[in-house]
Amino acid sequence: MEREPLVYIDGNLVPKSQAKISVFDHGFLYGDGVFESVIVTDGVAFKLKEHIDRLYDSAKAICIDVPMSKEEMIKTIVDVVRANGFKNAYIRIIVTRGVGDLGLDPRKCSKPTIVIIVDKIKLYDDDVWSKGLTTIISSVRRDRVDATTHEVKSMNYLNNILAKIEANAVGADEAIMLDDRGFVSEGTADNIFIVKNGVIYTPLRSSGILPGITRARVMKLAEELGYKVVEKDITPAELLTADEVFLTGTAAGIVPVVKVAGRVIGDGKPGPVTRRLYEKFVELMRDPSEGVKIF
Ligand SMILES: Cc1ncc(COP(=O)(O)O)c(C=O)c1O
Numbered sequence: 001m002e003r004e005p006l007v008y009i010d011g012n013l014v015p016k017s018q019a020k021i022s023v024f025d026h027g028f029l030y031g032d033g034v035f036e037s038v039i040v041t042d043g044v045a046f047k048l049k050e051h052i053d054r055l056y057d058s059a060k061a062i063c064i065d066v067p068m069s070k071e072e073m074i075k076t077i078v079d080v081v082r083a084n085g086f087k088n089a090y091i092r093i094i095v096t097r098g099v100g101d102l103g104l105d106p107r108k109c110s111k112p113t114i115v116i117i118v119d120k121i122k123l124y125d126d127d128v129w130s131k132g133l134t135t136i137i138s139s140v141r142r143d144r145v146d147a148t149t150h151e152v153k154s155m156n157y158l159n160n161i162l163a164k165i166e167a168n169a170v171g172a173d174e175a176i177m178l179d180d181r182g183f184v185s186e187g188t189a190d191n192i193f194i195v196k197n198g199v200i201y202t203p204l205r206s207s208g209i210l211p212g213i214t215r216a217r218v219m220k221l222a223e224e225l226g227y228k229v230v231e232k233d234i235t236p237a238e239l240l241t242a243d244e245v246f247l248t249g250t251a252a253g254i255v256p257v258v259k260v261a262g263r264v265i266g267d268g269k270p271g272p273v274t275r276r277l278y279e280k281f282v283e284l285m286r287d288p289s290e291g292v293k294i295f
Pocket of ligand 1: 189210
């Protein structure tokens, strides 16, 4: 029988089935916390440092002072992955406001809770590359730039979950969300790109997106491969009439979209630009110079 994954909770390693936190933790009571996800492929934790930078930026934005340095955090994560012995894994790092009382005042929480989970995740079926994803355009909008903020990877995912429920209700694989102005924003846990006449477009940071780490690397990769990449406001009509559409994210990697709101994208098959980027990206994920080598 496979051994249970070990979960780090505030300095202790406990088996998954016993990994529990207090019901008075404000992460649980109020979604008051931040998180990150990192993928380990063949022993390489892709862009681990960048994820830790974003974790600390998210924490800073909501006034959580993470009780360890970034260097200690990286070392702890590496130790937890090694203790689990997984060469291919999904890491979830969570920092909550900590245990407080039933009121929401963060001053009542004396110390943030740190949790590091090392496990597996599977977002889409294995046939995603032969079939591509079908999507809807959700009625649920991403936050405005001056709202709680989409730029913080916080424990508030309710609008993304509501959008996913809409996709599930009609049997689509994923939902594409618009920003408060009606421009294309992102998927429920992925950034979006479109390809039109050989040029690659992606929404601006001000369009309700989480500035994705995969997004940033894919933009650089596309430029390295000679494509022109443009960040701009994308209208729903531009999305529906694109030659190719794809999503990017830590857990998903690069995934092709072949249908949006009933419209077939291109010829209904994953497109050549998406495929070329994917093939190169898969190599990058194993490249120690693109992350931290754990094994
Ligand atoms: C809302 C949202 N957008 C985009 C992304 C993609 O970001 P990244 O590439 O950093 O995983 C994620 C996943 O982390 C997400 O949760």
